[in-house]
Amino acid sequence: MAIVLAIVGGFASLSGCTQEGSSPKPIVQRATGAPTAVATADAEEAAVIAAYTHSWEAQTEAYSKASSAGTDLRKSTTFKALAGIERDLSAMQKAGQVTTGQPAIDPKVVTVTDAKIPKATVSDCVDTTRWALIDKASKKKVPLPTERLIKYVSTATLEKWGTTWMVTELTAQNQAC
Numbered sequence: 001m002a003i004v005l006a007i008v009g010g011f012a013s014l015s016g017c018t019q020e021g022s023s024p025k026p027i028v029q030r031a032t033g034a035p036t037a038v039a040t041a042d043a044e045e046a047a048v049i050a051a052y053t054h055s056w057e058a059q060t061e062a063y064s065k066a067s068s069a070g071t072d073l074r075k076s077t078t079f080k081a082l083a084g085i086e087r088d089l090s091a092m093q094k095a096g097q098v099t100t101g102q103p104a105i106d107p108k109v110v111t112v113t114d115a116k117i118p119k120a121t122v123s124d125c126v127d128t129t130r131w132a133l134i135d136k137a138s139k140k141k142v143p144l145p146t147e148r149l150i151k152y153v154s155t156a157t158l159e160k161w162g163t164t165w166m167v168t169e170l171t172a173q174n175q176a177c
Contacts, residue, residue: 045109048120048158051076051165052107055156059085063099066092066136079168081156097142101130107156118160125177127151153177 058073066089068074077085092098104127112120128150133142153176157169 041112044112044118044120048109048112048122048165049107051158052122052124052156052167053105055081055167056103056105060099060102060131062089063092066098076165077167081167081170084170096136097133098136100132100134103128103131105154110155120158120160120165122156122158124154124156125151126154126172149174149176151177 054072055076058068058071058076061071062068062073062085068086068089073082073085105124106127107122107124110121110123112118133144134140135142153173155171155173156167158165159168160166
């Protein structure tokens with residue numbers, strides 16, 4: 001749902017990628033070889049960003065063919081996030097539309113909680129400048145509203161299931177970045 005609105009509204013609620021060349025912070029080890037609390041936090045944040053990025057890569061692939069079949073979407077995305085994406089893909093199939101190119105993302109971990117089921121919040125600036133909605137048959141761009149946000153703030157909620165972080169909710173904010 002949010003994704004269809006994003007695509008139809010100019011990709012204002014969906015999509016992202018990581019900056020090329022960026023890498024997680026190295027883990028700092030104590031003399032004993034055990035990770036420090038800071039290193040553990042850095043590693044956890046890196047794992048959250050990796051899961052979020054993987055979800056976006058799978059979303060981008062799914063939107064490029066208007067189908068999640070054959071993608072890794074279910075390996076990193078679930079609950080509300082997955083349901084919204086699947087609704088978007090269904091609407092795109094019915095309209096005969098797919099995407100070309102890819103969005104650019106710049107995610108930052110806002111919080112990571114240590115609970116029975118750890119949760120994390122990611123804030124992102126999604127740039128859809130190089131991500132277009134096209135008619136699958138004609139290969140022509142689908143006209144989108146001129147007032148849509150091309151760069152917008154998006155938030156994601158992730159949960160850690162065992163050793164795997166999963167994106168459970170994606171929310172496009174009606175806010176430019």
